[in-house]
Amino acid sequence: MSSPGRLIGVGTGPGDPELLTVKAVKAIETADVVAYFAKRGRAGNGRAIVAHLLNDEKTLLPLYYPVTTEIEKADAAYRTQITAFYDQSADAVADHLESGRTVAVLSEGDPLFYGSYMHLHVRLATRYSTEVIPGISAMSGCWSLAGIPIVQGDDVLSVLPGTMAEGELERRLSDTQAAVIMKVGRNLAKIRRALQASGRLAEAVYVERGTMANGAMTKLTDRPGDDAPYFSLILVPGWEARR
Numbered sequence: 001m002s003s004p005g006r007l008i009g010v011g012t013g014p015g016d017p018e019l020l021t022v023k024a025v026k027a028i029e030t031a032d033v034v035a036y037f038a039k040r041g042r043a044g045n046g047r048a049i050v051a052h053l054l055n056d057e058k059t060l061l062p063l064y065y066p067v068t069t070e071i072e073k074a075d076a077a078y079r080t081q082i083t084a085f086y087d088q089s090a091d092a093v094a095d096h097l098e099s100g101r102t103v104a105v106l107s108e109g110d111p112l113f114y115g116s117y118m119h120l121h122v123r124l125a126t127r128y129s130t131e132v133i134p135g136i137s138a139m140s141g142c143w144s145l146a147g148i149p150i151v152q153g154d155d156v157l158s159v160l161p162g163t164m165a166e167g168e169l170e171r172r173l174s175d176t177q178a179a180v181i182m183k184v185g186r187n188l189a190k191i192r193r194a195l196q197a198s199g200r201l202a203e204a205v206y207v208e209r210g211t212m213a214n215g216a217m218t219k220l221t222d223r224p225g226d227d228a229p230y231f232s233l234i235l236v237p238g239w240e241a242r243r
Contacts, residue, residue: 005032005097007128008104009111009121011135012049015212015231019136020049027133028053031104033096035061035089037116045231046106061096061103063089063116086116090123097128110135114161114182138233139180142210146217148237151178155238162187162234169194178238189226191234200236208232 008027013019028034028050038044044062047054054060066081096103107117111132124130139159143150151157155177160169162183173179173194181191184206195201204220209231220234 003100004128005099005101005103007093007097007120007124007130008102009115009117009130009132010104010106011110011115011133012046012106012108013136014109014138014141014210015045015049015215016141017049017052019141019211021133021135024133024135025053027104027131028106030102031058032101033059033061033093033103034106035063035093035103036106037063037065040064040066044106046108049108050106059096059101061092063092086119086123090120093120094124094127097124107135109138113137138210138231139182139235142207142217142233143180143235143237145210145215146205146207146235148205148235149239150180150235150237152239157238162191166190166194170197173198173200173236176238177240179234179236181234181236183230184228184232184234185230186227188228192220192226195220195234195236203236205235205237206232207235 008031010024010027012024034054036044036047038047066085067078093103093105105117105120107115109115111117121130121132157178157180158172158176160172160179160181162181162185169191184191192201195204201221205217206220206223207217208229209215
């Protein structure tokens with residue numbers, strides 16, 4: 001029998017293929033199997049970022065989410081389906097590992113920062129040789145793109161999911177020097193209200209698909225409407241003396 005293969009969680013960065021690390025490129029080039037998460041019927045952003053590194057010799061393993069926004073995350077049906085999905089995805093990756101193959105699992109941004117890869121990691125890392133290759137996070141890519149010094153000195157940075165309750169968002173925005181609000185999407189109206197109530201709306205910068213070819217950026221107060229794509233975030237800078 002062949003020895004078990006190797007699992008690699010690969011951070012693909014925020015979107016610009018040139019922001020892939022050298023180590024990530026090497027891992028993808030040498031992997032036998034490249035696994036990636038995507039919505040059914042789509043190629044997925046992780047795969048799109050590394051498309052120039054793929055060839056016919058690679059085995060591609062798409063991992064299609066059973067649900068995305070169709071069911072609220074607090075719903076028991078969502079938790080049941082998504083847990084089963086991660087179990088099945090881990091089994092699919094394990095099949096290749098058991099055959100002695102090296103599997104690179106793509107993760108947009110950094111694999112262990114809001115990344116789907118981590119759900120495979122906790123299921124497989126104790127059973128197989130595993131490496132995690134960090135990636136440039138979306139927030140780092142976005143504040144660099146915007147040229148916004150985000151924190152300085154003793155500033156506190158809070159990373160907040162836009163999915164949290166409005167009152168909790170307001171409280172945390174009121175109690176930090178700088179903030180990055182992730183997972184904007186359908187939560188933009190709620191986020192605006194929380195920023196307004198905490199007195200931080202005027203400082204907020206909206207970045208959409210940061211570092212990607214179709215990206216956009218503007219002060220949040222200048223952005224009309226409350227619809228936003230999943231790949232968007234809001235920056236609230238610290239370093240008050242330099243605002």
